[in-house]
Amino acid sequence: MGLLPKLRTGNGGAGAAAAPAHANGENLRPSNGLKEFLGHLGMPDNARVLDLGPVSQATVDFFTGQRYRIYSEDLLRAWQDFLAAELAALMAAGVGEKKEAERPAPSERASRFLDAQLDYPEESFHGVLAWDLIDYLPPELVQLLVARLHRLVRPGGAALAIFHNRIPERFHRYRVLNAAAVEYLPCAAPVPYGRVLPNREILNLFSKFRSSKSFVGRDQIREVLFTR
């Protein structure tokens, strides 16, 4: 594995052409994880890729240019909205913030959120991209999310996730510029950073996946490719 798929000519050029329009050089980051991810997906027409980060034109251009079908679910923002809606509903029902007993259990809340947000049939996707995401979410949600991702990815499919080896200064939006580079743009985090996940914990979380391969950069960002 790990062979970079030959970029499609013609249509595929649009994805590559997107790079200079968005990249300013400063925030360009080579991504070996992405390269491996794409190599793993191969080039089936209409391969389905689920992007769990904020939607971006460059990413959409890149994947559609490669004739992948891209699905976008901005999970962090959705989680923020979900919590806000839940709080509003509780307030409307007269349940105060302090009455924890009357609030739904964290795992129940997480389960409801995922049912609403990732309501896709099993084995729907050839690949999943989880940029700044997993270490921002609460543990009860992370466990259920990873289990859900395992169900959503087809056998032989892959999930690419990014983790931080130290507490990040900023939250970033990621844009795929080409098959081996992403642009990361600082922006406000929809939810506060959770915690740094040690490597062993990451592997345990994704233990249902068949294999993993990780790439750690000097910027202390760890890209991990999990294969189902």
Next chain:
Amino acid sequence: MAWFKQNEQKSPASSESQTSTPPAAVPAAPVQAAVAPVEQWNGPASPAPAVPVAAAGVPAVSTASRVSRGITVRGEISGREDLSIDGEVEGTLRLAGVRVIVGASGRVRAGISAREIVVHGEVRGDVQAEERIEIGRTGKVKGNATAKRIAIEDGAVFNGTVEVLRADMVARSNDASRAARAGARADARPDARAEAKPDAKADAKPETKADAKPETKPETRMGQQTAQQTAQPAAPAAPASASAAPKDADKSWRDETAIASDSVN
């Protein structure tokens, strides 16, 4: 149809919600003008700078019908005029060949089918455009987007799948819809079948021309190019420089990167 249609005969100062019975409309008009100046109508003779500008800098459609702020429409909207939505719509919008703009205050819970769809407000439903879909930075779309070109601004919220139509797919779907239309016309006028046939033929002529065009260059797929990208003068050179930069960067990256590979099972 419950939404208001802009009347081209109105004076420049009149709002579309003003009807021939001023007493009913008078209280609403000043409020609308204050809240949403975009709703002022500039007549055909008005000078170019007076073209109203909708939220987020998008030029408002001067001849568009409009669902104004505060108006809620439930049901199916169809027609052949551009439509601007600043109110709420629930149901279905089928507006073949025209442009639909969902303004920043617009809320649509409906599937939209049009030539061009611009979203600055919120849409819950599938959006399908013959030409292009644009989601502005304040836009939120929950549903699937299908078009030849899709532009998504930073800050936009999009949950769903993106399908960029290829030229051959568009040609096929056009064929199917035209054939269906021709069939429907013929069925609708059974007593005039002799007339229906030439009518269908007349439709067929431009079809073949229109279809031939995309098929000659199916691989151009402008669908991936945003307005921003097409504006790039040195487009052919761009991919080369783009791929060169990561290559060089990749070299140094390899030195910096510690690669760990292990099997979980």
